[in-house]
Amino acid sequence: MIGVISVVIAGIITGNHILFLAPVVYLVSLRDRDLGLVAYLIFALYSGDRISPADMYTYEGLVTSLAFAGSMVLLLDDGLRGKVKPGRLELLVLPFMLLGIIVPEAFIAGAVFYFALRFRIDVRVVAVLGTAAATFFLLRGFLGGLGSVPNQVAVLAGFAIFLAVLTMLRGNLKKVDSFRWK
CATH class of the missing domain: 1.10.287 (Helix Hairpins)
Incomplete structure (x- = not known):
């Protein structure tokens, strides 16, 4: 569930309102995993075309790109797991994600923390x-x-x-x- 929330927050951070459709992709993946992967692919390609930082190596461009990419990986993870109920790790990371609306670096820190604990880096x-x-x-x-x-x-x-x-x-x-x- 953190993937859906993170994509919506990334939509606020990046100003990409297409990302608000992430719950639809998640609901499709809950219904049918294969159809959910197809929906995710179409969603990722379409929304990725709407993210256009002026320069990838500038700080703002890098933050925008990392927020978008991290949230999309989390959405893919949610779609593959198919779990509806949030766990303790997701509840621990959620305040960082929400703080990312004001300070985008907090969003990235929360995503990195989640990746480190979830994927055992x-x-x-x-x-x-x-x-x-x-x-x-x-x-x-x-x-x-x-x-x-x-x-x-x-x-x-x-x-x-x-x-x-x-x-x-x-x-x-x-x-x-x-x-x-x-």
Whole structure:
């Protein structure tokens, strides 16, 4: 349930009113998981097209992008779990998310806290993320001149793919047979 709430709050933070339709996607996923994944894909693509920061490497652009991306991952997690009743962890994170309406950094802190506890992130992942954050912090004066927004998105997407591959190589993900033919 925290995913639906976080997407609505991200809609307030980013000014993207399309994100207020997140409860519809969640309700569809409660009814039928496969149809919910299709609805999520359409929703993510359509709402992602409406988020357009002027510069991904500026502080405001990065906060907007992180708020949107984090909330969409939480919505996907909610849709896959299909659980309606909020747990203790979700109730613990909810004040940070709500404070994010006033201070967007609190929203991101709440999302990171939720990710760390829910997905059991260990020290190696934190070290890689900390190194990346320190690099972006140290190079913040030079990052604005690296080209247009699509080029900047490509750089950040490449970094995200690197982290995903690193996580898969570590074996942190459950092995599940998807789309198995009978």
